[in-house]
Structure formats: structure tokens, C-alpha cells
Amino acid sequence: MKKRELVSFLFIFILFGLISGVWGQEHLPREKKNVRENIFVLRTLRMTQALDLTEAQTAVIFPELNRAEKEKAALQAELGREIKELRQLIKNEKVEDKEFENRVTKIMNCREKIRLREEDFEKFLFGQLTSNQKARYIVFNLDFNRGMMERMGRARMAGQKNK
Amino acid sequence: MRPEEERQLIELARLGDVEVFMRLTREYEHQIFQLTFHLTGNREDAADLTQETFLQAFRAMKKFRGEASFHTWLYRIAINLSLNFLKKSRREKNGQESVEEIEENRGGAQLEYNFSQDSPEDSSLSAEFVASLKKAIDELPPAYRVTFSLVVLEEMSHKEAAGVLGCSEKTVSWRVHEARKMLKKKLQSFLTLKQEV
Amino acid sequence: MNCEKYQKMISDRLDGRLSRRKEKKLDRHLAGCPLCRDYLEAQEIIQREAFKIGEIDYPPEWWPQFEQNLKEKLILEGGLDGLQAVEGNKNKGNKNDSKKANRLVLRPVAVRALSLVLVVATVVTIAFLIIYKEKGRPEELPLAMMLSYEESYLNLNQMLADDEAIASEFVNSLEESIIGDTIQSGSENAIIDFDNNLPANDFKIELNKLQKENHNPEEGV
Structure with missing residues (x-):
């Protein structure tokens, strides 16, 4: 299979995963849904290029990538809601310590679940990659995350101008 | 506490x-x-x-x-x-020094423990023996080494060791026995000398 | 003769877990088996010598330094020192408060100094982040956070949470990149009809259009 066909195949795969997973969260506003799904699409595309994944590798990695993404997206949405509620609770002076404790435990558990799922996927991923690809994955991950933060800064400047 | x-x-x-x-x-x-x-x-x-x-x-x-x-x-x-x-x-670590090499190169081992209970005459032999024993324990397969250390060196009961290792008491008993057999085999020449003293 | 069985009993005897019945059985065997007597003697020597490995320790004055190093590392790991812990538990009416307050007095100066440095560092970091936020400049994340995609996403999501305008800009920028990457990779041989699979979405329609243009460039002109 040629590289361009591989990319098309990859798109179909990602999109099918997204239809059944991330877009299932109908209650989220458009922007919120699209942030996660678009980052995922872009990250997957860039990861495929950065690691130079073979056809055989994508066939094994992508189903698991989609599964992990679905689970993590749901957990991140839950975490986002919890944090939002926590912010409101902090403003309220009548809240008891016990309530805070419960919320904090919930948030910590949720973060831990996300961390474990991510770790789990990365363990699986590393099982499929060559040493060179593993090394490139580390650098790719760093660069991608940094890139997202820079993109965020640019969006903020543009957003403020448009207000 | x-x-x-x-x-x-x-x-x-x-x-x-x-x-x-x-x-x-x-x-x-x-x-x-x-x-x-x-x-x-x-x-x-x-x-x-x-x-x-x-x-x-x-x-x-x-x-x-x-x-x-x-x-x-x-x-x-x-x-x-x-x-x-x-x-x-x-x-x-590539090419570990074996117990046999220690036997050939007696007195070369760096000892980090006390062995003052022997009389002056046999303290030298004892020191070498303990050094070789330590080395032989180091060379045991990890599971046997850990179990032997817990039971013999840490003086835990089989039950306590089983609790720490998350296995049955029978497994502990069997591993210690196997470890002892392996140690005896490795230290055979020393043991012959010791038994003669 | 099944000596293996009795040698296993010897091992259990040395560990003090042989039943009285088995003890007797073993003794009867030993009386008639020089091989096992020899084995017992060898194992007793190993046992005796092994006890000599047993005790090793650093001198007593080494341990306070070990504890001090460990404690500093624990505080750096985010543990609360005595003062913070007392504050944290005050509202709960913890009966150990007075004990902790006493420990405060005894705590070495170095730890108190370290705590002060940590507090100052935290305040400076927060101030730095606030200034950056005000200026709308790209944020830099600590290395550990950047290593984790999900931690990074969580941080990003929190920044986008309250501002639809910025979120919208951010999504547009992502979509542009995806289109750019798709065209660059050259997916003209297999067009994916996004409309058939996905909910109505301007981005998907645009992407679909772009793919078609890319597939037959002359038609697009």
C-alpha cells in the first residue's frame, strides 16, 4: 500500500472511531467536542508521519489507539465537569470539608485512571515500535504538546483581538 | 511501636x-x-x-x-x-566472577561484615567461607535468593515470608530447600575443608 | 532410598517448621544414611556461616544524615512539612496538633529554610503564570507535564474552558492544520466522504471540498 493510501486508510479508521466514541457525547458544546477530536486527528496524523509507521503497525496500533482515545476522552470530560463543579464549590463559603474531600478524591481518582489508561496504551504502543520509533515517539510527544501550548497562545491573541 | x-x-x-x-x-x-x-x-x-x-x-x-x-x-x-x-x-555486568574464581583467588574478597566469633586459627578460613557464601547467595536465581534471604538471613518464618512474597508456605519451603542444595553444590570444596576442621 | 525427601525435611528442620512426627521419621532415616548425615552437617555449616552475614549496619551517626536527605526529598516531592500539616488538620480538631507544634520547634533550621524557599518559589511561579496569562502569550509547561499528552490536554482544556472565542480560534487553527497535513500527504487517490459518516460540520464539508479540489486540480480553477 502506498503512503497516500495509508493516510486515507488512517482517516477512515480515526473517523469511525470518533463517530462511535467522542461524538457520542452529545451534551458537550461544539467547540468542546471539536477540541478533543481535532487534537486527536491531528496528533494521529502527525504521529504516523513522525514515527513513519508501517501498514502492519497501523493495523495493530490503530484499533487500540481508538479504544484508548474513547475511554480517555470520556474520563477527561468527567474530570472537566468535576473541576468545574469544584471551582463553584470553592466560591461557596458554606461547603463542608467532607464535601471538599470527596470532590478531591474523585478528581484524583479520575486523574489516576487517565494516567493509567495512557500508561497502558503507551506500554502497548512501545511493544509494537522499534527502538528508533520509541525514541522518536518521546520527542514527538514533547514537541506536539509544546506545539499545542504555542497554538493555544496564538489562539488566545487572535481571540482577544476579535472580541 | x-x-x-x-x-x-x-x-x-x-x-x-x-x-x-x-x-x-x-x-x-x-x-x-x-x-x-x-x-x-x-x-x-x-x-x-x-x-x-x-x-x-x-x-x-x-x-x-x-x-x-x-x-x-x-x-x-x-x-x-x-x-x-x-x-x-x-x-x-558482563562476566561475573564466580565462586570458583574466589576459591582460586582466596583473600581477595572485600568483606563488609563482622566475623569475630571464630578463634584466630580458623577465622581466616571462616572469612573466606563467608565471602564465598555471600557470593554464592548473590548468584542464586532471584526468586531463590530472595526467599533464602528472608528465611535464613532475615530469620522470617515461612508464613511471614509467604506473606511478603505473596506465595504459599509450601513454595517458600521448597525454594529454601532448593536454594540450600544449590549453595551446597557451589561451596562443596569449602565444605569439605570445613567438615575436616 | 528417597534421600531428596529427607533433605527437604532437613531444610524444614533448620527453619524450625518440621512436625514432631516428621522429626522422628527424619531421625530414623539419618541414623541409617551417612549421605544425609553429611548433607545435614553441610547445611548446618552454611546456616551458621550465613548468620554471620546477617548483621551489618552503618554507624549510628550516619542515620541522621540519611533521614535528613530523605526528608528533604519527601518535601520536594510535595509532602507537607509539620507546619503545613498542622494548618491542614486544624479545622478537623485533630488531637495531634500540639504534638506537631512541638515538632516544629525541634525541626532543623535547614528544613525551615527549604520550606521558605519552596513557598517563595510557588508564589513567584504563580505570579509568573498570571502575568503570562494577562499578556496572552504562549504558556510553557514543565517538562514532566509536557511528557504526558493527557496532562497537557487537561491543562489546555482548563485554559479553554471559559472562553468560547479562544476555543473557536483554537479549533479553527487545528482544522487548518489537519487540512494542510492531509493535502501535503496527498490523499487524492481515495476521497473520504465525511458527510456520509459524520454529523453536519463546516470543517468536514470544507475538508471534503478541499480533497476534491486536490484530486482534480484543473476542475478547481
């Missing part, structure tokens, strides 16, 4: 109180050091592993549910860390 007091300290340490955790550390640091020394055979490595054990325990305090005793839990962390350390250092 009374169990009730320890339970209270553990509850406080779970909230991240370093001072309280240090009290627990002081209670167990010597035991953990002994254990890691028995497993690694090196004082500096044992000191590092002892520190790492308490660091990991502190990080994981929230996960400690009290199903096993705190002491057993610490032992498990120390054993896992020591085994990982041993695996890593074995990989890095």
Missing part, C-alpha cells in the same frame, strides 16, 4: 505529613537496610535502595489500604526495587 500508634501515624502520613512519615521511617529503616543489603550484597546500593523504598512508599501512601501490615508492604516495595536493581545490574 504499638500497633494502634502505628495505625494513627499511617493515617496522618496518608495526608502527606512528612514529619509523621519520618517517624515511621525511623521505625523500619534499619530493617529495610538489612534486607536490601542481604539482597544486593553491597552497602551503598542497600542505602540507595532503602531511600528509594521510603520515597516510593511515601508516594504510594494513599494506596496503602492496610490489607497487609505496613511492615510487609514496605518489605514488598524493597524486594521489588531490589529485584529490579539486580536485574539491571546483572545485565550491565
Whole structure:
């Protein structure tokens, strides 16, 4: 299979995963849904290029990538809601310590679940990659995350101008 | 330390109180050091592993549910860390010196323990024997080495060792027996000399 | 003769876990088996010598330094020192408060100094982040956070949470990149009809159009 066909195949795969997973969260506003799904699409595309994944590798990695993404997206949405509620609770002076404790435990558990799922996927991923690809994955991950933060800064400047 | 007091300290340490955790550390640091020394055979490595054990325990305090005793839990962390350390250092170490080489090169071993109970006449032989025994223990397969160390060097009962290792008492008994057989085989020439003395 | 069985019993005897019945059985066997007697003697020597490895320790003055190092690391790991812990538990009416306050007095100066440095560092970091936020400049994340995609996403999501305008800009920028990457990779041989699979979405329609243009460039002109 040629590289361009591989990319098309990859798109179909990602999109099918997204239809059944991330877009299932109908209650989220458009922007919120699209942030996660678009980052995922872009990250997957860039990861495929950065690691130079073979056809055989994508066939094994992508189903698991989609599964992990679905689970993590749901957990991140839950975490986002919890944090939002926590912010409101902090403003309220009548809240008891016990309530805070419960919320904090919930948030910590949720973060831990996300961390474990991510770790789990990365363990699986590393099982499929060559040493060179593993090394490139580390650098790719760093660069991608940094890139997202820079993109965020640019969006903020543009957003403020448009207000 | 009374169990009730320890339970209270553990509850406080779970909230991240370093001072309280240090009290627990002081209670167990010597035991953990002994254990890691028995497993690694090196004082500096044992000191590092002892520190790492308490660091990991502190990080994981929230996960400690009290199903096993705190002491057993610490032992498990120390054993896992020591085994990982041993695996890593074995990989890095190429061409280990064997017991046979020690026998050929008697007196060359650096001893880090006390052996003053023997009379002057046989203390030299004893020192060499202990050095070789230590080396032979180091060369046991990890599972046998850990079990032997817990039962013989740490003087744990089979039941206690089984609790720490998460296996049955029968497994402990069998592993110690196998370890003893392997040690005897490795130390045969020394043993013949010893039995003659 | 099944000596293996009796040698296993010897091992159990040395560990003090042989039943009285088995003890007797072993003794009877040993009386008639020089091989096992020899084995027992050898194992007793190993046992005796092994006890000599048993005790090793650093001198007593080494341990306070070990504890000090460990404590500093624990505080750096985010543990609360005595003062913070007392504050944290005050509202709960904890009966150990007075004990902790006493420990405060005894705590070494170095630890108190370290705590002060940590507090100052935290305040400076927060101030730095607030200034950056005000200026709308790209944020830099600590290395550990950047290593984890999900931690990074969580941080990003929190920044986007309250501002639809910025979120919208951010999504547009992502979509542009995806289109750019798709065209660059050259997916003209297999067009994916996004409309058939996905909910109505301007981005998907645009992407679909772009793919078609890319597939037959002359038609697009």
C-alpha cells in the first residue's frame, strides 16, 4: 500500500472511531467536542508521519489507539465537569470539608485512571515500535504538546483581538 | 511501636505529613537496610535502595489500604526495587566472577561484615567461607535468593515470608530447600575443608 | 532410598517448621544414611556461616544524615512539612496538633529554610503564570507535564474552558492544520466522504471540498 493510501486508510479508521466514541457525547458544546477530536486527528496524523509507521503497525496500533482515545476522552470530560463543579464549590463559603474531600478524591481518582489508561496504551504502543520509533515517539510527544501550548497562545491573541 | 500508634501515624502520613512519615521511617529503616543489603550484597546500593523504598512508599501512601501490615508492604516495595536493581545490574555486568574464581583467588574478597566469633586459627578460613557464601547467595536465581534471604538471613518464618512474597508456605519451603542444595553444590570444596576442621 | 525427601525435611528442620512426627521419621532415616548425615552437617555449616552475614549496619551517626536527605526529598516531592500539616488538620480538631507544634520547634533550621524557599518559589511561579496569562502569550509547561499528552490536554482544556472565542480560534487553527497535513500527504487517490459518516460540520464539508479540489486540480480553477 502506498503512503497516500495509508493516510486515507488512517482517516477512515480515526473517523469511525470518533463517530462511535467522542461524538457520542452529545451534551458537550461544539467547540468542546471539536477540541478533543481535532487534537486527536491531528496528533494521529502527525504521529504516523513522525514515527513513519508501517501498514502492519497501523493495523495493530490503530484499533487500540481508538479504544484508548474513547475511554480517555470520556474520563477527561468527567474530570472537566468535576473541576468545574469544584471551582463553584470553592466560591461557596458554606461547603463542608467532607464535601471538599470527596470532590478531591474523585478528581484524583479520575486523574489516576487517565494516567493509567495512557500508561497502558503507551506500554502497548512501545511493544509494537522499534527502538528508533520509541525514541522518536518521546520527542514527538514533547514537541506536539509544546506545539499545542504555542497554538493555544496564538489562539488566545487572535481571540482577544476579535472580541 | 504499638500497633494502634502505628495505625494513627499511617493515617496522618496518608495526608502527606512528612514529619509523621519520618517517624515511621525511623521505625523500619534499619530493617529495610538489612534486607536490601542481604539482597544486593553491597552497602551503598542497600542505602540507595532503602531511600528509594521510603520515597516510593511515601508516594504510594494513599494506596496503602492496610490489607497487609505496613511492615510487609514496605518489605514488598524493597524486594521489588531490589529485584529490579539486580536485574539491571546483572545485565550491565558482563562476566561475573564466580565462586570458583574466589576459591582460586582466596583473600581477595572485600568483606563488609563482622566475623569475630571464630578463634584466630580458623577465622581466616571462616572469612573466606563467608565471602564465598555471600557470593554464592548473590548468584542464586532471584526468586531463590530472595526467599533464602528472608528465611535464613532475615530469620522470617515461612508464613511471614509467604506473606511478603505473596506465595504459599509450601513454595517458600521448597525454594529454601532448593536454594540450600544449590549453595551446597557451589561451596562443596569449602565444605569439605570445613567438615575436616 | 528417597534421600531428596529427607533433605527437604532437613531444610524444614533448620527453619524450625518440621512436625514432631516428621522429626522422628527424619531421625530414623539419618541414623541409617551417612549421605544425609553429611548433607545435614553441610547445611548446618552454611546456616551458621550465613548468620554471620546477617548483621551489618552503618554507624549510628550516619542515620541522621540519611533521614535528613530523605526528608528533604519527601518535601520536594510535595509532602507537607509539620507546619503545613498542622494548618491542614486544624479545622478537623485533630488531637495531634500540639504534638506537631512541638515538632516544629525541634525541626532543623535547614528544613525551615527549604520550606521558605519552596513557598517563595510557588508564589513567584504563580505570579509568573498570571502575568503570562494577562499578556496572552504562549504558556510553557514543565517538562514532566509536557511528557504526558493527557496532562497537557487537561491543562489546555482548563485554559479553554471559559472562553468560547479562544476555543473557536483554537479549533479553527487545528482544522487548518489537519487540512494542510492531509493535502501535503496527498490523499487524492481515495476521497473520504465525511458527510456520509459524520454529523453536519463546516470543517468536514470544507475538508471534503478541499480533497476534491486536490484530486482534480484543473476542475478547481
